[in-house]
Amino acid sequence: xxxxxxxxxxxxxxxxxxxxxxxxxxxxxxxxxxxxxxxxxxxxxxxxxxxxxxxxxxxxxxxxxxxxxxxxxxxxxxxxxxxxxxxxxxxxxxxxxxxxxxxxxxxxxxxxxx
Amino acid sequence: xxxxxxxxxxxxxxxxxxxxxxxxxxxxxxxxxxxxxxxxxxxxxxxxxxxxxxxxxxxxxxxxxxxxxxxxxxxxxxxxxxxxxxxxxxxxxxxxxxxxxxxxxxxxxxxxxxx
Numbered sequence: 001x002x003x004x005x006x007x008x009x010x011x012x013x014x015x016x017x018x019x020x021x022x023x024x025x026x027x028x029x030x031x032x033x034x035x036x037x038x039x040x041x042x043x044x045x046x047x048x049x050x051x052x053x054x055x056x057x058x059x060x061x062x063x064x065x066x067x068x069x070x071x072x073x074x075x076x077x078x079x080x081x082x083x084x085x086x087x088x089x090x091x092x093x094x095x096x097x098x099x100x101x102x103x104x105x106x107x108x109x110x111x112x113x114x
Numbered sequence: 115x116x117x118x119x120x121x122x123x124x125x126x127x128x129x130x131x132x133x134x135x136x137x138x139x140x141x142x143x144x145x146x147x148x149x150x151x152x153x154x155x156x157x158x159x160x161x162x163x164x165x166x167x168x169x170x171x172x173x174x175x176x177x178x179x180x181x182x183x184x185x186x187x188x189x190x191x192x193x194x195x196x197x198x199x200x201x202x203x204x205x206x207x208x209x210x211x212x213x214x215x216x217x218x219x220x221x222x223x224x225x226x227x228x229x
Contacts, residue, residue: 032215043117044205044220051215090157094214100164101147101173102218104157 002026002095004033006105013081014113021076021108023065023091033074034092034102035065044090050074061085086112116140118221120206126227127196135191135224139208146189147209147218148181152202160204163189164212196228 003026013019025031035047048059055067065076076089091105119138127133139146148160159173163183174180178196183189193200203225207218 034217036220043222044207046217049215049217092157096159096162096170096172098162098170098212099214100145100162100212101159101170102149102157103159106156 001103002031002093003103004091004093004105006089006091006108008108009106010109010111012111012113015083016080019076019078019081019085019110021089021091021110023074023076023105024072025074025093026072032094032099033065033067035059035063035074035076036090036092036104037087038090038107039087047076047089081110081112083112083114086110118206118208118219120204120221120224122224123222124225124227126229128229129198130195132192132194133196133226135193135204135226137189137191137206137221139187139189139206140219141187143208143210143219144186145209145212145216145218146183147207148189148191149205149207150202151205151223155202157205160191193226196226198228201226201228 007022032051034049036044037047048057050057050067088107088109090107092102095103121136144165146163150158161181162170178194181191203223205223206221209216209218
């Protein structure tokens, strides 16, 4: 079954630093990929998604991700982080017989130091 | 518009008791999902409802877990004879229709603590 892995468990950055969080999925073919974010005390919300077309996907709050099929990767990037980006970030892929359930990575906790 | 709502926000129960968790999806959303978020296991899929079709229960961890969706809207997740390992945040999500690229909108969750 399709799965995703996130290699960074906890990332600590200073404000204005650049961010890249890794996400790798397990096998090729047609794939849809998502990044969700969970801010402290808030519910999960969608940052961005890829399902076809341009492999560089723009999301909310200045985030972007690049789908690289040859590397099975969908890394999340932001050129300059802010304290308000402190959150937990989850990569996800649809799986299951009908491809409707999301399988999530373990998550990466980002702490941004002012 | 209103998002996905869940109640209660917190539930503390004693081992062996039954609990019911409620989810109100976004109006008009035909697909509804339950997930569980725990420290050890991360986010896990539990069950999926789509319209009037039979639900996909493949993610339910044991037969103590069940869920129903009445009138294609509100859903209730029931855990019978709760165990300490059931302690987790139970998340509900909904989407406008089934498609693997559709965004799932999540509720705030119910934090369940089994003593």
